[in-house]
Amino acid sequence: MTKGRVLPIGFMLMALLLPLLGHSLTLKEDQQEYQGGPGMRWLADPEHSLTPTSALHALRNGAGTSLDSTYPALGFQNGLQWFLITVDNETRFPYWFLRIGRPHLDYLDIYLFDREGNAIDHQRMGDRIPFQQREFRHYHLISLQSFPLRERSYLLMRAQGDNVIEMPVSIQTPVAFSRQDNQFSIMYGIYYGAIIAMCLFNLLIFLSIREPSYLLYVLYLGTFGLNLFTREGLSYQWLWPDSPIWNHYSLPVLNLLTLTFSLLFVLYFLELRTRLPRVSRWITGVTAITFMAIPFTFLSFHYSIQATTIGILPWPFVMIVLALWLVFKGYSPARYFLLAFLSVAIATSLYILKSFQLVDGGWLMENAMPLGIFLEAVLLSFALAHRMTVLKSENARIQREATEALEQRVEERTRELNSALSARSEFLAVMSHEIRTPLNGIIGTVDMLKTSPLNDEQQHNLNIIEQSGNSLLNLINDILDYSRIEAGKMPIEQARFDLHGLINDALALFQHKARVHSNVLTSKLNENLGNYCIGDQVRLRQILVNLVSNAVKFTDNGSITLTAQRDPDNADYVFFEIVDTGIGITPEQQTNLFDHFQQGDSSTSRRYGGTGLGLAICKQLVEIMGGEIGVHSRRNEGSRFWFRLPLPKTEASAHLQNSSDIPDITRSGGKLLIVDDNHINLMVAEGLCKKLGYTTEVAESGMEAIAVLLSARDPFDLILMDCEMPEMDGFETSRSIIKLQKEGRLTRVPIIALTAHAVPDKIQACHDAGMVGHLAKPINSERLMRTLKQVLRDPDIRLPGGRSA
Secondary structure, eight states: OHHHHHHHHHHHHHHHHHHHHOOOEEEOTTOOEEEOSTTOEEEEETTOOOOHHHHHHHHHTTOSEEOOOSSOEEEEOOSEEEEEEEEEEOSSOOEEEEEESOOOOSEEEEEEEETTSOEEEEEEEOTTSOGGGSSSOOSSEEEEEEOOTTEEEEEEEEEEOSSEEEOOEEEEOHHHHHHHHHHHHHHHHHHHHHHHHHHHHHHHHHHHHOOHHHHHHHHHHHHHHHHHHHHTTHHHHHTOTTOHHHHHHHHHHHHHHHHHHHHHHHHHHTTHHHHOHHHHHHHHHHHHHHHHTGGGGGTOHHHHHHHHHHHHTHHHHHHHHHHHHHHHTTOTTHHHHHHHHHHHHHHHHHHHHHHTTSSOOOHHHHHHHHHHHHHHHHHHHHHHHHHHHHHHHHHHHHHHHHHHHHHHHHHHHHHHHHHHHHHHHHHHHHHHHHHHHHHHHHHHHHHHHTTSOOOHHHHHHHHHHHHHHHHHHHHHHHHHHHHHHHTTOOOOOOEEEEHHHHHHHHHHTTHHHHHHTTOEEEEEEOGGGOSEEEEOHHHHHHHHHHHHHHHHHTOSSSEEEEEEEEETTEEEEEEEEEEEOSSOOOHHHHTTTTSTTOOSSTTHHHHHOOOSOHHHHHHHHHHHTTOEEEEEEOTTSOEEEEEEEEOOBOOOOGGGOOGGGSOOOSOTTOEEEEEOSOHHHHHHHHHHHHHTTOEEEEESSHHHHHHHHHHOSSOOSEEEEOSOOSSSOHHHHHHHHHHHHHTTSSOOOOEEEEESOOSHHHHHHHHHTTOSEEEESSOOHHHHHHHHHHHHHOTTOOOGGGOOO
16 A cells, blocks of 8 residues: 555656656657757766666666757766756667767767666767667667567767767658758768869969969868868768777877868968067967877877867967058058957857857857868868969069169160171271282282293293182181171071072083092982972082082092982982092091081191181081081091982073073173272272283272263273272262262263172162172183173173172
8 A cells, every 4th residue: 555655656756856857859740850859868976986787777867967059068077977858759760870060079889767766778989989880870870679569768978088978969860861961961972072172273373373372271281171171071081091099199180280271271372471570480480389289180080070070260360460560551452461360359259168168058059160171171162263363463564664774774785786896897997998808919910820821830820829829718718608607697598599500510620620630520319309399509619619628638549429319208308429539537536517617636737727717608608598418427438428409490590590691792892990099909800801801091089080081082891890999989989970970960880899798788788879780809811701791791680689799
């Protein structure tokens, strides 16, 4: 009787106490998801003294604390933590999913008791258990619970871990669980996909421009994103499921790496090394300490996770102060940077305050860190873009200033160089004129003496004088050609000419010298070569003469063969070879053979003569004409010089007749006026003209020439005009004569410059003054006859390209 009365009284007492001890979670048909946090009871067991049964009994009897948050955050706790949820299942569904949304628990034991306190089920999970052993291989801690129908049961959970204890518990039907899981998957995919996209985009920018700020941004954002990925439990599922130890220690390591890359990013982005050197050195030291502290996190996870969490807290605020200072100093990219670190400062502050139980947990606290980091990533992307714009503008300004300074300096140097080149050109022109003037007297006098009655010894001495004069003339021409090439003023013409005739003429010059050296000089011209082609015959002759001359000079008792054929790969090109059996060239000597003033060895010039300019000029002429040149040779086995030039075939033209084929229509007894202030040159020119059958008159000045022309009874057929004369030079004299001709006071008479000037500027000046041709001193009877025939045949003719005859 007593017992019967006591039992109902006990139940009545329990019914009265239940509102005080917490409420039960009632599962109903019309609801598929419940939050287990509000009303859940928590009991700390730092000494590990409770068993599941005793813990259940203690919690049912009012021990512990009743929680009222949807996201219970208990901070760092020692020992075991017991949690109890009283469940009344009034539905027809026995199976429900239990989700622990924050997975960072080393161990989590879940016990299910019936209303009598009998154990129904026990499951164990946690981060210290290999991922593959989880009943549900999920990044959250998930268990399937079978709650008794239409009665009360008790869900007891025992949590243990060195990290923050957070217990956002939810109970869901399978349908609700699947729906929420899909939502989480989409949300995580978008969030982390955006972070990965920003990392890849900025990594590509870094690979393009090699700006360290972009790489450090990628490393900073990447480690921060990986930190969040690990906190959500996703890394354990997708990155290291077989490494529970690393999963346990990864968070403090990622904390320090994130801080390290953040420090480095700030150093480069804010340009602290140049803007704030002292702060830069301080941050560099902190960066080194942070990085070196990483191995020590493995000594004690419990202390390292707390230390790294606290250590991150002041850093964003330091960055905010630095950004404010730089914004104040006018560094505009710091504005975006300030907003970015302001957002992450708020996010990390809320997270750290929650971790140490200084503020309560909630939806905002749970999502503050991901939202803050994403906002920071976006703002830092804008900051980097703005900084790059600023840097481009600054670089453009610096480049513009540097370019202006460089252009000014280049202009000054160009003026100096032009002045030097002009001085050199003027010097060469003067020296050429001064040397050619007496040389004209020597060669012209020799030419006149050659037809005089002379004995053998006198003829031999005369030949020596002629050869010496020609050698000196060739040296002058080489020096002038070298000067023109160096100044980029070497004219290259494109005109029709007889290729066979040119080759034969070039060889004919050296037949006598070849016989003297007991050599056989021959040519082999391929049938496909063609008789006529388009190119610069003067420069081609110069190249052939140089190469054949060298071959003859360095060969004794041997043979020299010149071959020419069309290039089989390109018919517009002609391939020339000059093969000799002479002394040959060593490989060492070939390396600089085509350089200026170079010969095979130091003894070559002493034994064979020469300046070493010939091959250098050949190489440059070939290259200017669009070809190439080379040599193959071995010592004492002869040499093979080759070159190829673009010389397209063409048909013959009436203008290609040799001077010897031009009818002699010089009007026998033609009258010439020779104007020159140098008595010797005047005498030579007069003698050569009389030798050719012309009647001559002379004048030693420009004024005298005009007077002779005005007083002459019979008109002159041609005027040979020297250019360098005192008082009134040849250019002014020519212009005056042409003016008188236009006024009708003089009959039209062609004027040819007979001058020691052989440089292009002076030749052009002759044509500008109205002269129809140019004959460079020294002259001989053959060159004089060829020029006179050409001009007298057609008085309007100008020698091709303004070249000297």
